[in-house]
Amino acid sequence: MLNKILDFFFKKKGDSPSLRSVFIHFQKLIQANNRSLEIMSEMGEVLSGEYIFDSKFIRDRTKELLDNVYKMIVNLDFIAPGKYRVLFDNFYEIKLALEEEVKGNVYLPDANYTIFYEDIEDGMVDVVGGKNAALASIKNKLGLPTPDGFVITTQGFKFFVHASKKSEEIQQVLSLWKKNALSTDEASKKLQKLILEVELTDDFEQEIKDIIHKLKVKMNLDEIYFAVRSSCIGEDSEHSFAGLYESFLGIREEELIPTYKKVLASTYSRRAMEYRKRKEIGEKEIAMAVGCQVMIDPKVSGVIYTLDVRSKKIDRMIVAAIYGLAVDIVGGRREGDIFYVDRSSPYNLIDVQVRPKRRTTIFDRETGKVAEIKVEQDKVETACLDEEQVKYLAQNAIKLERYFKHPQDIEFCFNKDGELVILQSRNLRLSDIKLYCNIENLTDKLEVIFSNKGDIVQQGIAFGKVLKLRFDQEIDLKKLEDKILVVEYPSPRLARMLEYVNGVIADRGAPVGHLATIAREFRLPMIVNTRVATKLLNDGDEITLNATDNVVYKGIIKNLCYYDFVEEKFEDTREYRTLKRIFHKVSPLNLVEAGDSNFKAENCKTLHDIVRFIHEKAVQEIIEKSYQANISGEGSIKKLKIDIPLDLVIIDLEQDFSYDDKEIPLDCISSLPLKSFVQGVSYSNIWSREPVGVDFRGFMSSLSRTFSPHLADPRFVGQNLAVVSNDYANISLRLGYHFTMLDTLVRERAADNYIYFRFFGGVTESERRSRRARLIEKILLQNDFFTTVKGDLVIGRLKGMMKEYILQKIFVLGVLVAYTRQLDVKLINDESIEYFLQEFKNLTEKIKQKQ
Amino acid sequence: MANQDKIKILILDDEPIVTKRLKSSLEKIGYEVETFNRSIDALERCRKHRFDIVITDLKMEGIDGIEFLTEVKELYPDTEVIVITGFATMDTAKESFKRGVLDFLAKPFRISELKEVLHKATEKIKAKKQGK
Numbered sequence: 001m002l003n004k005i006l007d008f009f010f011k012k013k014g015d016s017p018s019l020r021s022v023f024i025h026f027q028k029l030i031q032a033n034n035r036s037l038e039i040m041s042e043m044g045e046v047l048s049g050e051y052i053f054d055s056k057f058i059r060d061r062t063k064e065l066l067d068n069v070y071k072m073i074v075n076l077d078f079i080a081p082g083k084y085r086v087l088f089d090n091f092y093e094i095k096l097a098l099e100e101e102v103k104g105n106v107y108l109p110d111a112n113y114t115i116f117y118e119d120i121e122d123g124m125v126d127v128v129g130g131k132n133a134a135l136a137s138i139k140n141k142l143g144l145p146t147p148d149g150f151v152i153t154t155q156g157f158k159f160f161v162h163a164s165k166k167s168e169e170i171q172q173v174l175s176l177w178k179k180n181a182l183s184t185d186e187a188s189k190k191l192q193k194l195i196l197e198v199e200l201t202d203d204f205e206q207e208i209k210d211i212i213h214k215l216k217v218k219m220n221l222d223e224i225y226f227a228v229r230s231s232c233i234g235e236d237s238e239h240s241f242a243g244l245y246e247s248f249l250g251i252r253e254e255e256l257i258p259t260y261k262k263v264l265a266s267t268y269s270r271r272a273m274e275y276r277k278r279k280e281i282g283e284k285e286i287a288m289a290v291g292c293q294v295m296i297d298p299k300v301s302g303v304i305y306t307l308d309v310r311s312k313k314i315d316r317m318i319v320a321a322i323y324g325l326a327v328d329i330v331g332g333r334r335e336g337d338i339f340y341v342d343r344s345s346p347y348n349l350i351d352v353q354v355r356p357k358r359r360t361t362i363f364d365r366e367t368g369k370v371a372e373i374k375v376e377q378d379k380v381e382t383a384c385l386d387e388e389q390v391k392y393l394a395q396n397a398i399k400l401e402r403y404f405k406h407p408q409d410i411e412f413c414f415n416k417d418g419e420l421v422i423l424q425s426r427n428l429r430l431s432d433i434k435l436y437c438n439i440e441n442l443t444d445k446l447e448v449i450f451s452n453k454g455d456i457v458q459q460g461i462a463f464g465k466v467l468k469l470r471f472d473q474e475i476d477l478k479k480l481e482d483k484i485l486v487v488e489y490p491s492p493r494l495a496r497m498l499e500y501v502n503g504v505i506a507d508r509g510a511p512v513g514h515l516a517t518i519a520r521e522f523r524l525p526m527i528v529n530t531r532v533a534t535k536l537l538n539d540g541d542e543i544t545l546n547a548t549d550n551v552v553y554k555g556i557i558k559n560l561c562y563y564d565f566v567e568e569k570f571e572d573t574r575e576y577r578t579l580k581r582i583f584h585k586v587s588p589l590n591l592v593e594a595g596d597s598n599f600k601a602e603n604c605k606t607l608h609d610i611v612r613f614i615h616e617k618a619v620q621e622i623i624e625k626s627y628q629a630n631i632s633g634e635g636s637i638k639k640l641k642i643d644i645p646l647d648l649v650i651i652d653l654e655q656d657f658s659y660d661d662k663e664i665p666l667d668c669i670s671s672l673p674l675k676s677f678v679q680g681v682s683y684s685n686i687w688s689r690e691p692v693g694v695d696f697r698g699f700m701s702s703l704s705r706t707f708s709p710h711l712a713d714p715r716f717v718g719q720n721l722a723v724v725s726n727d728y729a730n731i732s733l734r735l736g737y738h739f740t741m742l743d744t745l746v747r748e749r750a751a752d753n754y755i756y757f758r759f760f761g762g763v764t765e766s767e768r769r770s771r772r773a774r775l776i777e778k779i780l781l782q783n784d785f786f787t788t789v790k791g792d793l794v795i796g797r798l799k800g801m802m803k804e805y806i807l808q809k810i811f812v813l814g815v816l817v818a819y820t821r822q823l824d825v826k827l828i829n830d831e832s833i834e835y836f837l838q839e840f841k842n843l844t845e846k847i848k849q850k851q
Numbered sequence: 852m853a854n855q856d857k858i859k860i861l862i863l864d865d866e867p868i869v870t871k872r873l874k875s876s877l878e879k880i881g882y883e884v885e886t887f888n889r890s891i892d893a894l895e896r897c898r899k900h901r902f903d904i905v906i907t908d909l910k911m912e913g914i915d916g917i918e919f920l921t922e923v924k925e926l927y928p929d930t931e932v933i934v935i936t937g938f939a940t941m942d943t944a945k946e947s948f949k950r951g952v953l954d955f956l957a958k959p960f961r962i963s964e965l966k967e968v969l970h971k972a973t974e975k976i977k978a979k980k981q982g983k
Binding site for chain 2: 042046050051052053054055056057060452456548549550570573574575
């Protein structure tokens with residue numbers, strides 16, 4: 001029976017499937033493709049904090065996503081049997097990781113015991129510890145300098161306690177202690193001794209040696225000293241453990257493993273064990289990660305509290321600083337100079353108390369030891385930081401506070417080159433400071449400018465002056481500081497501005513666009529799709545954006561911000577962390593461009609990569625199969641009837657055209673995106689404008705230029721093709737010497753929609769080609785696309801916008817294709833870019849008016 | 852809002868992340884909120900104490916949501932019940948509405964959507980109180 005069914009599908013030509021069945025599988029593939037993209041968007045959206053979700057959601061969506069990606073692989077395998085089977089292997093590897101993550105286990109593929117700070121991703125706190133995770137965010141997300149080095153993960157601790165030769169004894173002692181058969185003092189001594197006696201396995205030891213070697217090579221160091229710092233994981237917030245565990249400074253390479261053991265042993269110090277017993281923190285919940293950081297010998301070090309909790313003045317920060325290392329300040333032995341600083345830009349100094357600093361502690365590189373020294377006489381009574389340094393420090397401290405959404409207790413230093421390095425940042429213990437007033441009473445009195453108007457991209461509260469930005473306006477980044485950016489469209493162009501502003505409000509857009517993703521990475525409060533922001537808000541207005549409850553208030557309400565500080569952070573929940581880790585294995589796109597040398601099945605690292613790869617290949621296959629079928633007289637390919645010589649052949653997956661019609665008029669096409677595009681291409685008389693004669697040099701270079709092999713099968717050079725359904729279009733064009741590809745989905749739900757546009761190739765020498773690429777990039781940017789340019793290749797991406805907007809952009813792309821058809825030969829110098837940019841702008845503005 | 856006027860809400864969901872997050876965001880806008888992760892505990896509490904609004908999940912260990920809300924409605928016909936569930940099907944929705952549920956939200960949902968429903972419920976409750 002099965003054979004009969006298979007025979008039915010494969011009836012046409014030997015073992016290649018019939019065109020009809022290929023279409024059916026392609027449609028299934030596209031459905032799975034769209035559902036996969038939907039789920040990925042939904043996961044991103046839910047991370048905004050606006051949604052209530054549970055672990056069931058994480059489980060269900062991860063499973064559904066895996067099912068859909070699997071469907072895509074299977075359907076591609078039907079369309080092109082055996083050609084891309086390596087995808088199954090990549091898929092299973094990702095599936096394995098995701099299944100572990102769903103269970104709540106952090107999946108680490110190779111790095112079992114060690115990981116460089118720069119490789120630490122969001123949500124890995126269970127593996128690297130809170131302090132290390134925070135340092136990694138500071139380095140990798142906020143781009144601030146932190147010490148170089150690596151972390152010995154909690155896997156190491158788990159080995160000591162559960163898998164080493166001593167683990168049985170360790171567990172026995174713990175169990176006796178739990179039953180009160182052993183005093184805490186006795187248990188602590190025994191446990192610490194056992195930990196110090198554990199021998200590392202060869203693998204474990206080798207991994208540490210390897211990573212030290214890599215670090216030395218990377219930093220170009222012959223000799224290396226470490227600061228070895230504890231970073232414990234427990235259910236309680238980490239700052240309660242402060243000071244319970246050991247850290248060591250100035251550790252030589254060969255001493256690292258014994259020191260590592262000492263830090264692990266401190267997990268079982270009497271004080272720590274007593275503390276956990278009192279707080280009822282289970283021993284199973286405890287794991288220790290250890291940060292191994294390259295030792296810095298700083299000029300000045302210190303500590304900042306972003307709120308002055310000491311004198312309970314919450315409008316100012318407090319900085320304590322001293323020459324050399326901060327150990328004396330941290331340990332409370334010396335106070336150092338004290339600076340009080342305003343909490344908002346320009347971070348004015350409120351007061352300075354210079355203390356005599358006769359002695360201090362430094363790291364002596366000569367002896368490799370931490371030592372106390374006398375301070376030079378002339379420095380004893382002068383401030384160890386100047387005003388500029390304090391301001392710079394304050395500005396960055398506020399950045400950290402905003403990111404972590406809580407006042408911070410920051411350890412910092414200025415290194416030998418005078419560069420600020422963040423050594424540690426953790427939530428400041430607020431003790432009995434009451435940060436917020438009664439919010440009900442507070443909000444009752446406030447003037448609401450608008451509320452519940454838009455969609456939340458990232459929760460949080462921000463205040464500042466409004467800065468409105470028109471879509472093509474350039475701005476000095478300094479002017480963005482402490483502002484609330486108000487824009488019509490959340491264009492990806494604004495990405496580089498996000499790190500300066502306090503918040504973003506947009507009239508349009510959906511919470512799944514490119515800019516939304518970036519705002520979430522920065523945890524920047526942002527609302528889109530308000531429809532009214534640019535109308536109701538004016539430059540310079542002081543406002544408070546409450547992106548948690550979706551309200552914009554008149555005036556600057558600092559208390560509201562403080563209120564946000566004391567709320568339990570959604571980002572600290574286990575479910576958030578799990579979903580974030582899953583998202584990182586699912587969503588990043590490494591295979592962006594089909595022409596790249598890495599665009600291969602075996603390079604797919606995430607599910608998004610697999611989806612992208614399959615989609616590209618499936619379209620190629622369907623074009624090829626349709627073409628072959630047409631030659632053999634089987635095909636249902638029709639040509640579009642149109643006045644301009646576009647020569648476009650249509651493969652419609654949903655619509656059956658009458659057999660007799662050779663050409664189909666545009667009115668009979670049901671694909672919305674194809675219609676918009678063709679209307680754009682044939683708009684006005686742009687198409688038929690005379691191409692400027694190619695000068696001799698341009699002509700010669702056009703002759704010597706060969707077509708890039710990856711772009712299309714040679715049989716299709718000159719063949720313009722559209723694979724479409726009602727809401728989908730994939731259009732590949734070769735016009736003049738350009739290759740253009742447009743892939744788009746247009747539905748009612750903004751979150752589903754995307755445009756992928758690619759432009760490549762052309763006559764004339766490389767200089768003019770790159771000018772054209774620049775022009776097209778600028779046009780795409782002007783139209784709010786997210787762009788990538790590689791040589792003569794321009795990619796524009798847009799997603800998460802509403803249907804009418806997407807259709808309008810498709811129309812504009814049609815105009816662009818017609819407009820640039822022969823344009824490259826006119827781009828004789830850099831000035832001409834601006835000229836044509838302006839001309840195109842005028843052209844499209846006319847269209848807007850007409851529409 | 853003075854304390855005695857506060858609308859009292861009970862939230863039942865077997866996942867603490869849901870109850871925790873709802874509690875803090877609803878308290879912030881003036882509701883008085885109690886949360887439970889086990890239906891047996893929630894039911895026990897309901898038998899002793901009347902809530903104006905009950906928000907419940909459907910699929911849970913032990914007594915499931917439908918059973919729970921049925922008993923709540925029997926005890927206090929005026930209590931408004933809102934269902935939140937990850938197993939949203941037409942059947943479960945119909946079943947819920949048949950038993951007098953005010954609204955039905957599929958997880959994941961926006962906090963603002965729930966707030967709207969709560970607003971609706973509060974208006975209804977107030978209207979009833981004034982009518983009496």
